[in-house]
Amino acid sequence: xxxxxxxxxxxxxxxxxxxxxxxxxxxxxxxxxxxxxxxxxxxxxxxxxxxxxxxxxxxxxxxxxxxxxxxxxxxxxxxxxxxxxxxxxxxxxxxxxxxxxxxxxxxxxxxxxxxxxxxxxxxxxxxxxxxxxxxxxxxxxxxxxxxxxxxxxxxxxxxxxxxxxxxxxxxxxxxxxxxxxxxxxxxxxxxxxxxxxxxxxxxxxxxxxxxxxxxxxxxxxxxxxxxxxxxxxxxxxxxxxxxxxxxxxxxxxxxxxxxxxxxxxxxxxxxxxxxxxxxxxxxxxxxxxxxxxxxxxxxxxxxxxxxxxxxxxxxxxxxxxxxxxxxxxxxxxxxxxxxxxxxxxxxxxxxxxxxxxxxxxxxxxxxx
Numbered sequence: 001x002x003x004x005x006x007x008x009x010x011x012x013x014x015x016x017x018x019x020x021x022x023x024x025x026x027x028x029x030x031x032x033x034x035x036x037x038x039x040x041x042x043x044x045x046x047x048x049x050x051x052x053x054x055x056x057x058x059x060x061x062x063x064x065x066x067x068x069x070x071x072x073x074x075x076x077x078x079x080x081x082x083x084x085x086x087x088x089x090x091x092x093x094x095x096x097x098x099x100x101x102x103x104x105x106x107x108x109x110x111x112x113x114x115x116x117x118x119x120x121x122x123x124x125x126x127x128x129x130x131x132x133x134x135x136x137x138x139x140x141x142x143x144x145x146x147x148x149x150x151x152x153x154x155x156x157x158x159x160x161x162x163x164x165x166x167x168x169x170x171x172x173x174x175x176x177x178x179x180x181x182x183x184x185x186x187x188x189x190x191x192x193x194x195x196x197x198x199x200x201x202x203x204x205x206x207x208x209x210x211x212x213x214x215x216x217x218x219x220x221x222x223x224x225x226x227x228x229x230x231x232x233x234x235x236x237x238x239x240x241x242x243x244x245x246x247x248x249x250x251x252x253x254x255x256x257x258x259x260x261x262x263x264x265x266x267x268x269x270x271x272x273x274x275x276x277x278x279x280x281x282x283x284x285x286x287x288x289x290x291x292x293x294x295x296x297x298x299x300x301x302x303x304x305x306x307x308x309x310x311x312x313x314x315x316x317x318x319x320x321x322x323x324x325x326x327x328x329x330x331x332x333x334x335x336x337x338x339x340x341x342x343x344x345x346x347x348x349x350x351x352x353x354x355x356x357x358x359x360x361x362x363x364x365x366x367x368x
Contacts, residue, residue, distance in 0.1 A: 008053055014043035017050070020285070024050050030286055035235035038282040044274060051281035051312030058291065059314040061368070063351040064360065065342045068113040068318035071106050073098050073132070077119030078155075081196040083185075083227055085262035087119055097121065100132050107140050113318065113358040114140075116147035117182055120155045126162070130174040137175035144177040144358035146220075150208040151183030154200040164211050172215060178358050179212050181220030181255055186229045187237040194228065195266070206244045213250025218359055221251050221290070225279055226259040226271030234279065238286040245289045252360060253292040253315055256283050258299040273304045277311045284312025292360070302337070302345060309349035316342055 007025060012018055016037040023030055030038075041047055074097035077087040088095035098106075107114050114136060133145055148156075148171065156167045168176075185191070187202035200208070209219050221241050225234055245251045256279045258271050271279075284293045294315040295308030305316060319339055339355075343366055346353040353366040 008049055010046055010049050012043055012046040014041045014046060017041055017043055017046050021046075021050055024054060024285060029288055032232075032235050032239055035238060035282055035286045036231060038285055039231040039234060039278060041278070044277060047278060047281045048311040051284040052310050054284050054288075055293070055312045055314045061350075061352050062314065062354045062365075063309050063346045063349070064292065064315045064354050064356045065346070066113050066318035066356050066358065067111055067339055068115055068358075069107055069111050070115045071098075071103050073103060073116065073118040074121050074124070075119050076121050078122050079120055079196070079198055081199060083195050083224065083259060083264055083266060085260070085264055090122070097124070100128075100135050103132060104135055104139050107136065107143060109140060109142070111140070111143055112356070112363065113144045113146055115180060115358075116145065117149050117152065117180055120152065120159075126156060126160045126167075126170075129156075130170055133171065133174040133176055145175055146178045146180055146358045147171075147176060149180055149183035150205045151200040153179075153208050153212075154183075154204055164208055165215075168208075168212055168215055168217070172217065176217070178252070179209070179217055179219035181222040181251075181253070182257075184222050184237075184241075185224045186233055187240045188229060188233045191229055191233065202240060206240070209244065209250065210248045213248040218250050218252045220253045220255060220294075221245075222255045222257050223279075223283070224257045224259055226275065227266040235282070235286070238283060242287055242289060245287070249289075251290050253294050254283055254287050254290045255294040255296050255317075256280055257296060260299060273300070273307075276300045276304050277308060280308045280313055281311045297337075297345070302341075306345045306349050309346065309351050316345060318342070 010021060020030065020034045020037055038047055075086050075088045076090055076095050076097060136143060136145055153164060153167055156162065157164050183200055184205050185196060192201050212219055223237050258276055261270055280295060292315045293313050294317055295305040295313035296317055297305035319337055343353045352368045354362055355364040356362055
């Protein structure tokens with residue numbers, strides 16, 4: 001934890017934030033009620049200043065990013081999650097599955113990280129996934145493989161009749177470096193039954209991540225927000241993640257993911273930039289044991305993500321390459337951006353760009 005030289009004097013328009021600030025300034029843990037005060041407040045500036053103070057206490061003025069590529073091996077999926085525009089069924093016109101050769105061809109040799117998640121395919125054998133990782137590591141030896149959400153690990157366990165430990169051990173032996181944080185959606189059984197019945201729930205997601213940490217993997221965590229969840233359910237999700245991190249300590253970065261309306265239209269309109277910033281700041285304040293919080297420009301847009309770097313975020317993800325999941329739901333952000341664009345976004349927020357790999361090893365510190 002870094003020492004911030006000057007503790008800011010913050011004048012709040014919302015008196016409900018004053019006791020929250022007292023706890024933040026003294027390093028005390030926030031309660032669920034405090035989290036609700038943050039999510040419900042109209043004092044966006046006061047909330048943002050608190051979150052930025054916490055981010056600077058963690059990372060100083062640094063903002064991390066990586067030169068990466070997102071690869072989705074297939075969109076064919078046995079599930080039919082109601083929020084998802086990405087999934088397809090065999091025979092659908094937009095259904096696809098890449099070969100291992102196709103996937104390796106999407107990964108430039110100089111890339112630091114490949115982020116790889118996909119549909120729950122009904123026929124691809126488990127050995128194919130092992131061979132995929134081995135081939136990537138053989139042909140792109142400098143690339144770290146961050147792949148397979150807890151939902152995918154749970155599916156492998158069920159479909160191939162392997163224990164979680166065997167699934168993860170075999171993937172690690174093939175070369176898996178870390179796990180992404182997707183599949184969590186919202187830790188609410190009400191929402192799971194309504195939107196993604198049949199997919200991994202909160203307890204299983206946490207169980208799989210705990211095992212991954214035990215086996216030496218680091219992982220991320222996410223929250224899908226802006227659909228039918230309540231503010232209380234968002235905060236409860238953050239509290240569950242914080243408790244899980246207390247137990248295993250292997251979480252690297254938390255990423256709030258803004259639901260994309262696409263054709264699923266669970267709600268009448270997209271979450272606003274104000275809601276994005278409020279959720280980002282609240283996440284940084286509540287998750288006192290997560291090293292990093294990400295402003296995911298793909299879903300919030302570049303401008304909001306850049307502003308988010310002063311609302312508690314200290315990570316911008318990366319160059320992406322070609323993003324498919326959010327863009328299947330008609331996200332209006334670019335499919336990918338260049339390294340120099342990310343550097344400009346970070347500098348425009350008054351921060352120092354730092355290039356990293358998947359496990360947050362520092363590769364290059366840029367001038368401010």
